[in-house]
Every structure is written in C-alpha cells, then in structure tokens.
Amino acid sequence: MSAIKSGEQLPILSLLEVKEMLFAATIRATVAHASEFKIQREPLPLGYRMILPEDLAKDGLSLEFSHGILLFATDTIQYRGEPLGLIVGPDPVLCDDLASNVKVSYREAEPQFSWTTFPSSRIAARKKIRIGTSDRASLLETPGQHRERTTHWTGSFDHEYSEPSAALAVWEYDKLVVYCASQWPSHVKSSVSQVLKVPQKDILVRPTDLGQSIEGRIWFPSLIACHAACAAKLCNKPIKILYTRAEDYCFAPKQARSYITIESLSDDQGHLATLDIQLVLNIGAYNPLADELLDHAVLSLLGIYACPVITIDAFAVQTNVIPLGALGNLGSTHGFFALDAHINHLARKYQKTPAEIKAVNMIAKGMTVHGDVQVSSVIPFSKIQQKLETMADFKRKHASYEVIRKRDPASKKGIIRGIAGSFGFQTGDAFLQSPEKNRYSVEVTLEKDLSLTVTTEAAISSENARLMWKRTVSEILSLPERSIHIIQDSVHTKSGCGPMVVSRGVFAINKLVERSCRALQKRRFRESLPLSVNAQMQCNPSIQWTPDGLSGKAFDAASWCGTIIELEVDAVTGRIKPLNIWMVVDAGRIINKTIAEAALRAQAVNALRLCVLDEVVPESLGIESFLAKKRLPFSEIPDINIEFIDSDRTSALGIGELPFTTIPSAYYGALAQALAVELPSIPASPWDVMQIWETP
C-alpha cells in the first residue's frame, strides 16, 4: 500500500476543531409561507449572539447569495426551515436550543404545495421544444395509427450523505479560510467573496472529505459556508456550523419531483409518429441549477428513439418546500423512466416485447434526429441487448413469468416474479449552458525521487477516481502506483474548476492527467527533475439547444448501458424484493475493470434505493419522518452482475450515471410484469401494490 502524502487524505469536517472556535446554529422559519415576519431579540446568555439580516447589512455584507437567493429570509418566507438568522456561541447544543426557541411572529400566507397545476408566477425555468411538424388530426385518421397517453411521477429522495452539512470559517492573518465539503469548491470561494464583498484572493477554500454526495452537494455547501463566513466576520472568531443529522435530513436539498405526461401516435408495429410530452419539475422554494435540471430532463425525454415529431413543454416550478434538485444525475432519471414506461405501455398494447418496440424506433448511425443531431457512431443496442439477454436468461424467464401470470391472472397468492430490461445512455456533457461549470485544471509534478503528484482544485469525490487517475499515470509514465499521489488542493486560482458531478468531471480530469503525463514523458529525460506540467480544459458541450430542438453530436461521446432486473412480489404483503440485476455497458476504453465494476455496483445500489425506499415528502419533513426513515439493508441488495462490451472507441467515458438512467425503468418494467398493472410512479411501496390490486 502506498504511503499517504500530506494533503492526500482530506480531513473530516465534523471532527475539525480550532482554538477559540464558536458554533453557530440556524434560526429557522416554522411556517411554510409568510408574507411578513418579525424576529424578537431576547437577551441571550453571556457569550452568545444572535445574527440577523440587519446585522449583515450594518457591517456592509451582502445578503444575496446566488441567482437572487438570499442568505437569510428578509421579507417573505418561502419554506418551513428557511434560514432567518444564526445563534452563535461556545456550546453547540445550547446554540441549537436557543435557535429553536427564538420567537418569530408571522403573517402567514397560504403555502403553495401544488405543482402539477401552477400559475405562471411560479415558473422558475421553462423549455419548449418543437421538432418536426405534423397534422395530428389527419394522422389520427390514418388507419392503424393509435393514440396512447401515459402519466408518470417520480418522488423526492434523500441523498444519505456520509456527513451532515457543515462549514468552518477561520481567520488566518488577513485571509478567511473556509473548510467545506463541496462538489464545487470554486463556487464556495466565489459565493463567500461575493457575500463578504472582498476579493477572491482573500478567501481560501480548503476541501474536506466529501464522502457520498450523489450530486446533492453542488451549491448548498456554498450557502452554509457563507453563513459561517458572515458569522466569522461579525464575531471575529472561527465559526463552525454543523447540522445535526435530523436537521440535515429535514432542511438540506432533496431530489426534485417530476410529473410527466406522454402522448404518442404510433402504428401497429410500434413505430412512433409523434410524441407530445409535458414535464413539470418541482424544484421547491428555489434551485440555482433549475435550468440544468430541466436541460437534462428534456434531453433524456428526447431519448434514443427516432420520432419525426416531438413537442416538449417543460417547466421547473417553485413551491413552498425545501429546495429540491439533483440526485444521481442532473434530472435524467425522470425522463428515462417516463419514456421507458411509455414504451412498455405500447409494447403491452401491441402484444410485443418492449425490446421489439425499442428496436423499431432506435436511432441508428447516419440518422439526423431531434432537430439537427447527427448520429455518427454505431448505437450498440442490439449488441448490448443480445449479451444481456444471454447473461440473464431473459427470454426463458420472461416467457415463464408471462405464462404463469396468464394462466391464473386472478391468483394473488404466494410469490409472483417479473423480469424486464431497459436501455439508456450518459452523455459526455454535464452543463450545457454555463462554460465556467465545464472548466477543469490539474498540475502534475514529477519529483527528483520519481514520485509524482497530481494536484487539482476539483473535488475528488471517490477513492475510485483517485485509483483511476493513478492507473492512467502509471500506464503512461511506467511509475508504480504507490509513488503516485493525488491531492485536492485548496482553491487559490481565479478560474477554479467546475463541479464534479457523478463521473463526468472524473473523466475530464482523467483526460487532463493523460495529457499532462504525455507532456511530461516528452521532457522527462531531457530536462532535470523536478518537472511540472499544468493543464487546463474547457469542455465545450457537444450539443446545443436550437429553436427546433438540438444540434451537434449528442451520442458520439455517450456511454451506453442495458440493464435487466428480476424481482419478486409477495402477493400477501405486497413486499417487493429485487433478486438480480444484470448490466452490460459500453463505455469506450475501460481503464481498470475492477474499479469500473465497483463504481457501477455502488451507484446501482443508490439507484435501486430510488425504487425500493419510501419517498421523502418535503411538505411534512420532521423528526418523526427522519426516525421512521427506511434504509436499504445490506442483506437486501441483490446480486449485481456487470459486463463490459468491447468498444472501438479509444477514450474512456463516464459510467457513474448509467445505473440511474436504466435501473428505475427496468425495475418498473419488471414490477409491471409481476403485477400485470403499470405503476405510474417511483417509488412503489407495498401499500401502493396492495392498493393497485384491490382497485377493481
């Protein structure tokens, strides 16, 4: 095992302590919506201080955090739990106690929880896509054309972070050092600098261990860091904010909910003629990434099917609940699930298998789809499908379960099984709209003792990422992996790095490491050591939105995945138990198969959680729901079998989001087979199963 170099192992924020440190607890709104409110300043014990928005204004600090979001509510309250101020003091428990007992008088307003119907004032972002034109009325009159309409819901989920949200702000001479576990440290720096109204060079962001974040820690840690920084500025002492686990569960962002309606026109063979889609994302009180979420949800709804006419009306809608955002991928789960469920519905309607419907509609090399997207590479659908079906013994099992179900459809006794597959992709593009979010940089230094250090300001989200980069260095420079060190540096450059979302950033950094090592290799025996190479990359999106859809090459840098899930349902209790998951992946060059498999399996478990666990209900989050929360026990995780297919592509591609795009759809396909009923929503609880059965 390699020796750990200083800076390689990041500190754990909840264990960090500094001299004379004070703690801050958040004063929170206790109502979901109020048009006015007033906080009573009451005497506090000696050594404790209340910080309210007016104190920030008095000290010349800015209240605006990002995208018009305020650090603390000032005039109106948008959700229960919204930060109103801070209580700072030496004892964290007493701070929490004092914060929860602050008296606030409200002029309450009717909270807006409904989101499937909404006034235009609550639209935070909107995207309209019109691809192709058709006269639907005349199409409908054409013999053999059928109109089908389905509705799908996805719920909200908790990220189950390794550590509750936290931040520590410490003065070091004239600089403010902020310790924070964020997927986007550069955003922490720019936000703190904006709030304190000081140059970015006076703020240093030191990363702490991020643990498992699955895209919940892109922007929210910056808000907490700003709270800690403001308190540190006003109190002139180090300030730590550490949410309790229950507080984190109740008030940190969760996954956005979606409501999707799909109406299609198709012929008896399942050829899609038109797709009319309406998507509504509930993003809670606010979300600075609303546009990105909508982008990815729409992209996944455009999907991999060559339909000549597609219309999509997509809305991100604000409601009076906690901020809701990304989990697992930036909104793609919603779209893939809904489109796959609709295809499954068509398959049932036309007495075909979903794979047959997919095959007749699948995009293929040489096509121009979704407006102006060129498909210039082979779509490995049939290759993946074939391998997957062999691995899972799919055809035999599917036929057997169908026979059993059809033989005795009224029987709801014993154990019923179902099996289904799905097919999806992950694009190489993370953020389609803001170039600064796609910027990455590394510095690679080869020392005299032939140890090599890769330093990056981007958040290192997993040990697997480190291992992959080490393998890349080792392959190019023939250095043993134990002498390679990967260090996440404090953010000190002006440009910084974009956020690390599941695996896109990891592969961007890998490209930079590869490029730097090749540059080093050329200089290695010509110049004296130590040698350093800096590399920067601005990943330009391969696709752009146009008024008529998309343009570019969306599928060239995509990785592909087919998934089959087999599950059983207890007909007496409604309990659903996943039995097996099979995945076949085409992700270009696989740098290390073991690491890639481990990464896919870990994300597959997270994706499975979306299907089997209860959804979070943001309107009624509280300590009771936290204590009643179910976990996915280790013993209930099914076998996950993964295979990679040989690919002609030489570059390594992202894989971390693939389970999130394929597992929910496959799970619901299998459930639909077992129950002989299509469930419209993620997740489905035993209660939902029993309800569906009992409904005539």
Added chain:
Amino acid sequence: MIITFILNGMPRKAKIRSGDRLSTILTEENLPIKSLMPDCLSGHCGKCLIIMDKRLVYSCLVPAFRARDAEILTIEGLSDSDDVRDIQKGFHEAHCHPCSFCKNAKTLAIWDLLNRIPLPTEGQIEETLSVVSCACTDPVSLKKAVLIAAELKNQRKYHRADK
C-alpha cells in the same frame, strides 16, 4: 455522577449527566477517541459502533450510565492488531475502499464478526455489514474483503502458509 470504565484496556473516569448517551461521553470528554461519528443518534448510520462487554453496540443508543464498570473497545484499541491489519489487507486486495466516515465502523463490525465466526457465511456477512448504512462501497467487493480477511486470519491462527 462519575463513572469508571475500561476503554481500550485503560481505566477511565467520566462525569455524566442523566440523559447522556455513551457516544457523547466517548466523543466529548477528553478521551483519545476520534473514530466515532455519532450524528444520527438513532442507531441508523452505524458510525458510532463500539464493542461493549464483547458485544457490538451502537454507542448512541446506550445510556452513558450503562458503561459503568464496562469494558469498551473502539478501533483505536485495535489499530495495531494483526486482525485489523488483515481486514485492511482484505479491503485493499478486494479493491474495496470504504469512505473515511464508515471505514472504522465497518472495520470494527468485521473484526467482531471474525472473532465470533472464523468462517462466516455470505448471510452472516450481509447481516453484519447491515449495521453500517453507508453505501460508499459496492457490496460485492465488501463481501470479498471480509472473506479475504477471514482467510488471512485463519492462515495466521493455524500457521498455514499463503496459498
């Protein structure tokens, strides 16, 4: 109230109040324990696992007074042991990399399992690892790590040579 107990082989004293949890005492008093991260306080996360009187328990669910005269073992008390080295080697060889937040708890849970059952079955491994709810690692490599650690421990115990 002042209680005495044995922590990692050393006699210790702690001043407790009624309602204190053992996890609070072990992390907040001036004790040399840095491995516990009791944040859920409801026995869900498993990051506060300790061995108390030879039983694996969530210290956040144990009232502090129950520790009176008890023998408590945390990962700090085992860090130099061959058993823990076996487990770490198991993690390494199975390409299993638990995050810094759950690594100590998982190590302690595996140590307890292998102490009780030298050759655990897959079901026993799953049951044991269910006590820590952190999904940072993939289940297959984690199970493999436990089996490697068990094999290494048995090799040492019975003076068997490496395969």
